[in-house]
Amino acid sequence: MQYRVNPRNGERISALGLGCMRMPGAALGRPDARAARELIARAVELGVNYLDTAYLYPGNEAAVGAALEDLGLRDRVLVATKLPHASVKRPEDFDRFFDEQLRRLRTDRVDYYLMHNVTSPAQWERLRALGVEAWVARQKAAGRIGQIGFSYHGSAGDFPVLLDAFDWDFCQIQYNYAGETYQAGTAGLKAAAARGMAVFVMEPLLGGRLADKLPVRAQRIFTEAAQTGGAAGSVDAGPALATPAAWGLAWVWDHPEVTMLLSGMGSLSQIEQNAQVADRALPGCLTPRQHEVVARVVEEFARTNRVPCTGCNYCMPCPHGVNIPGCFSAYNASFAHSWFTGLSQYFTASAVRTGSPKLASNCVKCGACARKCPQHIAIPEELEAVCRRFQPGPVGWMLGLLSRR
Numbered sequence: 001m002q003y004r005v006n007p008r009n010g011e012r013i014s015a016l017g018l019g020c021m022r023m024p025g026a027a028l029g030r031p032d033a034r035a036a037r038e039l040i041a042r043a044v045e046l047g048v049n050y051l052d053t054a055y056l057y058p059g060n061e062a063a064v065g066a067a068l069e070d071l072g073l074r075d076r077v078l079v080a081t082k083l084p085h086a087s088v089k090r091p092e093d094f095d096r097f098f099d100e101q102l103r104r105l106r107t108d109r110v111d112y113y114l115m116h117n118v119t120s121p122a123q124w125e126r127l128r129a130l131g132v133e134a135w136v137a138r139q140k141a142a143g144r145i146g147q148i149g150f151s152y153h154g155s156a157g158d159f160p161v162l163l164d165a166f167d168w169d170f171c172q173i174q175y176n177y178a179g180e181t182y183q184a185g186t187a188g189l190k191a192a193a194a195r196g197m198a199v200f201v202m203e204p205l206l207g208g209r210l211a212d213k214l215p216v217r218a219q220r221i222f223t224e225a226a227q228t229g230g231a232a233g234s235v236d237a238g239p240a241l242a243t244p245a246a247w248g249l250a251w252v253w254d255h256p257e258v259t260m261l262l263s264g265m266g267s268l269s270q271i272e273q274n275a276q277v278a279d280r281a282l283p284g285c286l287t288p289r290q291h292e293v294v295a296r297v298v299e300e301f302a303r304t305n306r307v308p309c310t311g312c313n314y315c316m317p318c319p320h321g322v323n324i325p326g327c328f329s330a331y332n333a334s335f336a337h338s339w340f341t342g343l344s345q346y347f348t349a350s351a352v353r354t355g356s357p358k359l360a361s362n363c364v365k366c367g368a369c370a371r372k373c374p375q376h377i378a379i380p381e382e383l384e385a386v387c388r389r390f391q392p393g394p395v396g397w398m399l400g401l402l403s404r405r
């Protein structure tokens with residue numbers, strides 16, 4: 001495993017971190033305890049020493065805590081979790097949430113603690129008025145919090161303002177080859193690193209959309225590059241990149257400013273494949289030719305990326321039963337692959353066949369979902385576009401009626 005050094009405290013962190021949000025589970029986001037144990041055990045065996053969870057991921061902190069206790073691995077990993085800051089209404093709520101998180105995680109400390117999903121400096125100012133700075137100082141002095149940071153989904157312009165609003169140890173940003181100018185972006189990555197902060201990357205593969213769900217034409221660009229030597233780095237010895245996922249991860253690790261990237265690995269094979277890439281994808285690893293290949297894929301991806309949904313499920317559940325990420329995944333697939341692929345996915349994801357209607361046409365535009373979306377997607381409006389694509393005309397109208405019964 002490749003390790004990178006946290007510039008703030010000198011800690012060695014595996015370049016590959018385990019994002020626990022996408023662990024397999026029976027219910028929405030609620031991980032299966034046995035699967036969580038297996039994934040964590042294998043990841044640690046391969047050298048991963050950073051696990052990321054959050055209060056708001058259903059059942060996730062408890063599953064991670066139980067797995068670490070059962071496996072006796074707590075002292076071999078750095079545990080990160082996040083404060084649901086929008087729910088903090090009074091100064092005593094900081095302790096209330098944090099104590100509950102320690103109980104769920106079965107630990108006496110959180111190594112990396114984040115303000116979850118910050119989208120504007122005003123949110124931090126609100127917490128400051130509630131006394132968050134003094135609270136953080138007390139927790140750090142007591143050894144209950146190691147490093148303090150935030151995960152970010154706001155604008156590029158607001159990011160430096162937030163960086164300067166507090167003496168942060170680290171930040172976590174969404175970053176991948178398809179989003180160099182999206183949210184914090186490359187400018188934000190460099191700005192944070194220039195301030196001596198550790199920078200952790202989330203969504204390096206956009207929830208799989210830059211991996212197995214990549215548009216076919218973009219996949220072909222990677223395949224051809226492999227066949228002609230552009231992937232194997234035959235010209236100037238870049239890493240061998242066998243899959244779209246490997247390309248996406250290596251592109252992030254190529255940046256020396258990145259301390260660690262989180263991958264939401266949901267299977268043992270994903271962990272093993274990603275760990276292999278992590279071994280070789282050192283800062284500056286990609287050759288100029290490999291960068292050219294990625295640039296062509298970016299162009300192709302942008303052409304078919306209609307709704308920038310990462311499938312994070314933050315918007316769920318919809319009170320009217322709409323499977324929001326399922327609808328957008330199908331919609332994007334209809335451009336990236338074919339209309340029939342998308343349509344078939346739409347009806348499978350919408351669970352029409354099971355009698356549990358979740359068609360986009362069930363949306364009543366209440367707006368509850370859009371407020372929670374870290375990608376700032378205008379969900380009701382985009383669902384209308386989904387309807388136009390998959391439920392046009394009288395047939396679609398009939399299906400919509402049937403699905404409401």
Ligand code: SF4
Nearest residue numbers: 318363364366367369
């Ligand atoms: S706006 Fe539509 S999709 Fe969103 S929560 Fe309301 S009904 Fe559900």
Ligand code: SF4
Nearest residue numbers: 309310312313315373
């Ligand atoms: S619509 Fe937004 S909140 Fe919902 S799954 Fe997609 S990215 Fe996440």
